Amino acid sequence: MSDTTWQLMLDSLWPMLSGAIMGTIPLALASFAIGLVLALVLALMRLSRRRWLSSIARVYISIVRGTPLLVQLFVIFYGLPPLGIVIDPWPSAILAFSINVGGYAAEVIRAAILSVPKGQWEAAYMIGMSHQRSLTRIILPQAARVSVPPLSNTFISLVKDTSLASLILVTELFRVAQEIAAFSREFMALYLEAALIYWVICLVLSSGQSVLEKRLDRYVAH
Amino acid sequence: MSPTDSSAAAPAPALLTVRGLQKSFGSNQVLKSVDLTVARGQVLALIGPSGSGKTTVLRCLNGLEIADGGTIEIVGAEDATHAPVVIDFAPAHGKRAGVPKKALGTLRDRSAMVFQHYNLFPHKTVLENVMEGPVVVQRRPRAEVEAEALQLLDRVGLGDKRDSYPFELSGGQQQRVGIVRALALRPTLLLFDEPTSALDPELVGDVLRLIKELAGEGWTMVIVTHELEFAREVATEVAFVDGGTIVEHGDPKELLRNPQHERTRQFLHRLLFPF
Numbered sequence: 135m136s137d138t139t140w141q142l143m144l145d146s147l148w149p150m151l152s153g154a155i156m157g158t159i160p161l162a163l164a165s166f167a168i169g170l171v172l173a174l175v176l177a178l179m180r181l182s183r184r185r186w187l188s189s190i191a192r193v194y195i196s197i198v199r200g201t202p203l204l205v206q207l208f209v210i211f212y213g214l215p216p217l218g219i220v221i222d223p224w225p226s227a228i229l230a231f232s233i234n235v236g237g238y239a240a241e242v243i244r245a246a247i248l249s250v251p252k253g254q255w256e257a258a259y260m261i262g263m264s265h266q267r268s269l270t271r272i273i274l275p276q277a278a279r280v281s282v283p284p285l286s287n288t289f290i291s292l293v294k295d296t297s298l299a300s301l302i303l304v305t306e307l308f309r310v311a312q313e314i315a316a317f318s319r320e321f322m323a324l325y326l327e328a329a330l331i332y333w334v335i336c337l338v339l340s341s342g343q344s345v346l347e348k349r350l351d352r353y354v355a356h
Numbered sequence: 357m358s359p360t361d362s363s364a365a366a367p368a369p370a371l372l373t374v375r376g377l378q379k380s381f382g383s384n385q386v387l388k389s390v391d392l393t394v395a396r397g398q399v400l401a402l403i404g405p406s407g408s409g410k411t412t413v414l415r416c417l418n419g420l421e422i423a424d425g426g427t428i429e430i431v432g433a434e435d436a437t438h439a440p441v442v443i444d445f446a447p448a449h450g451k452r453a454g455v456p457k458k459a460l461g462t463l464r465d466r467s468a469m470v471f472q473h474y475n476l477f478p479h480k481t482v483l484e485n486v487m488e489g490p491v492v493v494q495r496r497p498r499a500e501v502e503a504e505a506l507q508l509l510d511r512v513g514l515g516d517k518r519d520s521y522p523f524e525l526s527g528g529q530q531q532r533v534g535i536v537r538a539l540a541l542r543p544t545l546l547l548f549d550e551p552t553s554a555l556d557p558e559l560v561g562d563v564l565r566l567i568k569e570l571a572g573e574g575w576t577m578v579i580v581t582h583e584l585e586f587a588r589e590v591a592t593e594v595a596f597v598d599g600g601t602i603v604e605h606g607d608p609k610e611l612l613r614n615p616q617h618e619r620t621r622q623f624l625h626r627l628l629f630p631f
Binding site: 263 | 419465469471475476477478488489492493537538541
């Protein structure tokens with residue numbers, strides 16, 4: 135690669151990093167937080183003995199997992215305005231990603247709750263706890279530990295999926311890379327640079343996952 | 357257990373009375389009709405082959421299984437505020453009757469169970485395991501509960517393990533915590549579900565000794581066990597359960613030496629001469 139290419143990559147580093155800091159990371163964090171709350175509600179609905187509740191959750195999860203994220207994003211951003219619902223790029227992106235995370239994480243949380251041995255429910259009932267209190271004080275803390283690795287997976291996927299938001303005009307890491315590439319014609323260099331930054335973010339997240347797993351280790355029945 | 361047993365002395369008041377208890381899982385009728393009575397301070401041992409229904413009886417007594425028919429009557433502590441409560445499991449109008457939550461709650465409040473696999477809460481320390489019920493459910497003052505919990509833990513030789521997590525303990529230690537957790541709930545009836553069957557043989561003694569001590573202090577207990585020696589020594593009454601009914605019951609020494617029913621004889625024979 136020529137010196138000018140290196141110089142371009144160096145000059146693009148800060149704009150791309152700020153795209154990550156101002157776009158990618160907050161987008162991922164906000165969507166993940168909202169998505170997790172949604173996922174917990176959906177997981178509990180799925181586990182509910184009330185048929186209609188679990189059916190609603192089942193259909194939701196099926197649609198979210200059965201359709202491309204890009205399509206979901208476009209339905210919200212381009213599909214809703216003709217119906218009189220206009221949502222700005224940022225909220226559209228957060229909405230789409232939250233809905234998506236909600237569907238995927240719901241199954242993770244459901245499985246984690248089911249993985250807690252039945253004896254834990256029984257011990258909680260035995261000491262006089264109600265169903266709800268057993269869930270919040272005894273079952274969920276144990277399910278939380280079990281769900282850290284798969285939820286980390288979901289989060290890492292989400293960080294990379296936020297690049298799709300570039301297609302609805304959100305200025306994040308990948309959109310910055312695209313803009314610089316478009317006028318400089320240095321596609322390979324800039325897209326590799328973008329890939330590298332995504333990779334570094336995910337490396338940091340992976341090490342965060344190990345720390346969290348160690349801290350929560352005692353929550354698992356050995 | 358039966359009215360005739362107490363003919364010699366003045367009849368001890370029944371703490372627990374079970375009549376016609378029935379329970380099915382799907383088409384499998386696990387309990388056909390179980391009657392039993394346990395007086396205050398008595399220790400009833402339930403023995404019988406696996407699948408006989410003895411554990412189901414115990415689980416019905418703690419409300420972990422909801423019986424399909426019959427009644428359970430349980431008396432509270434020896435003061436006026438704890439009147440006997442009768443829970444009727446009879447199905448109303450052919451449909452599965454909703455057993456009143458409050459009655460079921462009373463059943464759970466008055467009995468406490470020690471599980472075969474301990475079922476301690478792995479994310480809580482030993483002390484937290486013991487205090488969870490009294491503080492969070494019964495809303496008793498934390499300081500008072502903690503003092504009592506520590507005293508109980510000291511008593512079973514685990515005072516220094518108060519801040520340990522269950523996975524750091526041996527099976528025998530975990531089971532002793534399980535017993536302390538049950539005692540801390542201040543139940544009127546203690547239920548033991550094969551408390552030593554998950555333990556390594558060398559750890560069984562400590563747990564049985566503790567249960568024997570509790571029996572000596574006048575705790576009322578129902579114990580499902582395979583330890584016939586233990587039943588003989590600690591129980592005031594043994595009931596042999598098979599096919600969802602109590603086949604026979606009586607004085608432990610008498611019943612174990614001289615069983616009246618063929619099925620009891622066969623069961624005891626198999627336990628004594630396994631091969």
